[in-house]
Amino acid sequence: MEPAAGAKAEETFQLADRVNRISVSPTMAVLQAAEQLKSKGVDVADFGPGEPDFPTPDHIKRAAIKALEENRTKYTPAPGIAPLRQAVCDWHAAQLGSSYQPAECIVSSGGKQVIFNAVCSLVNSGDEVVIAAPYWVSYPDIVKYAGGKPVIVETRAEDNFIMRAADIEKVLTPRTRMVIADSPSNPSGAVIPPEEFAKILALCQRKGVWLLSDECYSHFVYGDAKPFSIASVAGSKNRVIVVGSCSKTYAMTGWRVGYALAPQPLVAAMTKLQSQSTSNVTSIAQYAALEALRGPMDSVVAMLGEYTRRRERILAGVRAIPKVTCTAPQGAFYVFPNVSAHLNAQMPTDTAVAKQLLERESVAVVPGEAFGAPGYIRISYATSLERIEEGLRRLNRFFAS
C-alpha cells in the first residue's frame, strides 16, 4: 500500500543540518500569501513586501530590450560584465564618495546574494556576527546557514532604533567576525548618524572585525539626512563590505541585481563561491543595470518625493489609531508601529495580529517577530496614497474591534 503522504515522507529522508537551521524568509512568505489571495480576486491592501510600486524607468527597460535584440543572452563573467563593475564603482564614487576599482566589485543576484556570498566567505563555524534588532529578516538565517552565531544587539524605539557603537562593544568577543549595519534600516527606517557610523567603523577596525554595511536604501532618506556610505570615510576600505542594489533605487526588484564593494581578495572569494552556485546575474539584467547606473537620476528623485508624501500620511494615520505608537522613520519606506497594547488572549502575538489582519481585513503586513521585534508590525508604504487610505480604514476598523 502507498504510504500516507506527509508524515511518512518526513521519516524516509532527512534534510541537511544547514537547511534545517533556517526558515523560509518571512517577507517572501507574506508576499506569497498576499499573491494567493489576489489570485482569488480578493482586494488585498498590500503593505507586505518592501518593493517599489513604481515601474522600472523606461530608459532602463529599453536598455534590456536592446541587449536582447543584440543577442547579449550568453554567459558573462561570474562577477559581472566589465562595464557594469566599472559603472558600479563610478556611480558609488559620484553618489556616495567612495573610491573602488572594478576588481573590488562583484555583481550578484540582488543584495541578498551579496550578503550570502560575503557571510559564507568569511564566517566559520561558531563565529559570531553582531546584528542590531529590529533586523532585516534574512541576516540571522544567512549567518546560521554559514554555521555562525547571530548575536543580537537591541536598539531602542526612544532612540529611533539607532545602532550604537557602545552597544556593539558590549557584545564583542574573540569569536566576533562581523558586524552588520543596515542604514537606512529595514524595517525600522533608522538612519545611523555619520558620526556614530564612524565610531562603529573605528571599533571594528580596532578589534579586527568586518563591517558589512547594507546600503540598499541609501537614496531614500528624509528630512536633513543625506545619502551616506561608510566607504566615504578615509581609511575604511580594509574592513568594510558595502552592499548595494538596483532593486530599491531604480524600482528593479525582479531583475535581481545587487553588488558588493570590498577588498579584492574577498571579492575573489565571493566570485569563486558564485561561480560554483549561480554564476552570472542574468545577462540582460546586467545591461539594464548598466543603463540605470549610467543614466539620469530623475526617477529616484521623483520616487523620493512620492515616498515623502506617503510617509507623512501613513505615519499620521497609524499614530491616530488608539494605543498604537510609531517612531518616524528617517529612511527606507516602512513604518514600524508598536501594536503590543492590542495583544490579548485571542491575539497573543504580532504574528497573530498579522495573520488575523490578512484573514479578516485582507491587509498584508509582516509581523515584528520576523525582525526580532515582538509587539510590532511592519507596514511598507511603497504603495499608492489611495491604497494607503484604504489600508488605514481597514487597520482602524481592525484595531477598534
Ligand code: GLU
Ligand atoms: N526589502 C524586501 C522586504 O524586506 C526584500 C524582500 C526579501 O527578499 O526579503 O520586504
